[in-house]
Amino acid sequence: MLLSQVFHEIEKKIITSLRDNPKQTPESLEKSTQLLPDQIRRGIEWLRLKELAIVTESQSSVISLGKNGLESLQKGLPERRLLELLKTGPKKLSDLQKELGFVFGPSMGLARKNNWVEASSDQISIKNPPSELPGEKTLKLVGNEKISKDKLDDADLSGLLKRPDFIIEDVIKSKEISLSDSAKSMELSDTTGEIDVEAKVPEVFVARTHPLKDTIDEIREIFVTLGFSEIFGNMTQSSFWNFDALFTPQDHPARELQDTFYLDKINAKKIGTSEQIKKVSESHKKNWRYQWDINEAKKMVLRTHTTCVTIKHLAENKPDEARIFSLGRVFRNEKVSYKHLVEFNQIEGVVIGKDASLRNLMGIQREFYKRIGITKIKFWPTFFPYTEPSLQTMVYNEKLGKWIELFGMGIFRPEVTKPLGITKPVLAWGGGIERIAMLKYDLDDVREFYNNNLGWLRSATKCQ
């Protein structure tokens, strides 16, 4: 048994009309259903896709009368006029010629050929004409209208077709709509009947936030609930804040062109207060033993970490007690590959306060990982130029069966904090977000996040 389906009001009207009158054109459906041409067009298309309506497209000829045809309709065919003149008795050829004008020749030829008239010397007399001459039936049927060719007698029409300007034949395309067998008896009510709930339905695409953005938002949310407040900072920074203020010497390999994006011919106008510049440069000269150059510090770079944003904030605000974080894009001049991007997102957070200790820092990390669903973690010592002690988190990835390095952390070196007037210990941690998102979305190629490949964006499942 075929289950009934849910129909649109338009579809119902069309089906109902076709049940009354099985073969119709769109135009006749318009009249019978009182729908707009566009509604009819859509309704027919829907029904056709459901295989409920059959649409036959056909070509047909339409016949109407031309100039001479219309004249003959009014006055009779020329041969009829000839015969009418002879009804009252035989007539002279020259008189007939005068009476009928230029149609006399063709009509006389036709009448003699068919033995409707007889000629002796110059007298023409009627012989035995039929009551209806060939072509008269067609003329009468067509009249002033347009008539489909197949409603006419072909033989009767053919004579007229040969005559100039008698008949106009137009070819027109037309659609004929009829119902399929199943539609003829189908239940139209959508409340009483059952529908085919197992039928396949078309796929629709969801508009959504970017999967990477979801991860970023999730991480932001976690740190806000852990008491951290979000700060913003520029992606373009002076080398002073990106490197010098973080105790990275000016001749350090990380500052070279091959690792860092420097902006072409762009230098910072003001990099910090004179006090900050003086103290930072002194710390460099004393500890790293080289000639510190302010021009080097003025070079603008695309930030290599968000740490420059947090350190600048601390230098400007010098809080005694604070938890802050900064989240955004950072840049590295690397060859793009499945595991490296030139631009990726980083989160960076700091804690200042009397309880700030390395174990606290580890505790915050452990809590964060727990909330993103990672419970197997450990800490290893590592090295960063601006923190001491420094640790990195290793998390165990079940799928890869190995430990992966995630966030780095440490306590800002006194060589970083003292010159900037920060007196309390500062715990700092941070790391890349794409790495976490790759684990969540099970991606092998980090580039996918920035490809904007609709195939992936439309199908990637949201992660919780």
Add this chain to the structure above:
Amino acid sequence: MPVVELSYTRLQKLVGKVSKKQISDSLPFLGLDIESEDKDLVRIEYSPNRPDYSTDFGIALGLQGLLGIKTGTVKLNIKKSNKFPIFVKSGVSKIRPFVAGIVAKNGKIDDKTIKQLMTMQEDLHFGIGRKRKKSSIGIHDLDKISFPLVYTTTNRNHKFIPLNSEQEIPISEILVNTDVGKDYGSLLGQSPHVPIIFDKNQNTVSFPPIINAAITTVTTKTKNLFVEVTGINKDDAEDMLAVVATILQTAGFTLESVKISGMKNSTPKLEQKKISVNSSLINQILGLNLNPTKIISSLKKSRLDAFSKGANIVCTIPAYRFDIFGPMDLVEEVALGYGIQNLEPILSPSQTIGKTNPVSLQLKSLDQTMIGLGYLEALNSSLTSKRVLYDMVNRDSSKIISVLDSKSQEHTILRDSILPGLIENLSRNIHESYPQKMFETGTVFTLEDPISEKINCSGISAHKDANFTEIKSVIQSALKIGFGIQIETKTTTNPTFEEGHCASIIFNNVPIGIIGKINSKIIENYKIRVPVVGFEISLSESILKNQN
């Protein structure tokens, strides 16, 4: 991070009674990452601040400490000697003024040791040597050299047989024709004179910081070594020497001093230094409560020596540990000796209340609105190419912001607009079903004092019936629902858009963006087969409030 390749069996011999597993378990807790393992071989990444870990000898010292096999400092036993003098001449003062050196005798040198010494040399050059600029090192076969030596200058026509060569080559040619010459020749500047070390018979020993002479090449037959370090700073040269001396002593050599004089040069002392640290600082920073005895034993495991003096711990630091600047570094040494794995994380309640930045909240609300309107969020890099940002979309590229020496051609300039990236995205999705609707919110950059960063939002819609009305409805609703603001549009022309289908977006009588149908030529060039409409607005000036 530099990498060193080691053999487990060799390490076991050097460390003492340990299993392979004990070694591989302990390495990460010295701050050494195992990069890869292949049976007996293990590749290890170490931090550039610990050049002593560039050889297995140095790593063995660290492991002995951590595993409690041998603790405390490694003392250098340098026999004072007058047999190996170096005289420094005035010519070097302006080029590379300092030299330091040491003699190491009676060692056994096998292939593996040579390989370890070569890696150490390269890593010292790259790291603390700053690519040989600050200091550089030469290791020679002592027995091929007749003392006294002189550290002086020579002209660029001087010839000698350099390492890995069989014939005499003039210095000017070494600088042009060899890899090291090409890489480091620029360190010597344009001076007609270059630094050189001659022996008693005027034979060239070394041409610092470029290359040694072939005659002093170290082979497996070498018994005794002469090491020289030259540099632009005496302390840096001696730091480097301290690492080499410590490693060679650990490798079984006995050390003898090289006597250096002239032009402010003197014999390096390679002395230990003392730094005090308050034990309460250690406990505060680590979140522990260790007594002085435990602190001292932890420091010893980190191969330092220490004793307590009141509340202070006085620490003795060997010369090769120049990464230790002050008390905070000692806190880390305590943590490492104590064992990072023994530090239990604690979560203390937050004293502060967290807050999302208001800008983030406003952007999020705009995102939600755009999604409600059926737009999918896209993300593109801020760094893009001139082709995508300007050329393909007919935009004026006169105020371009470029980065220097990008390794990727697709990432050479900073975007000042988001829309061009979205149009390019469409071109990579022509096989996907339509309609395609995307939006992106992000930072754009313009030249202004020196660079201004603002947040823009752009949206794009592509399908066969896409038109101006549709996209105007979208931005109008988005701004009304997202921010409660009403915009107008005013006819304009823009080369990215189709003439007669383009308008400025006006808010409070100020233009804040552009909207319209994308120029059909652009669409055609991108091989997109449906009409595209889009907009871009600046959110920073008029819409977003309270940044920070």
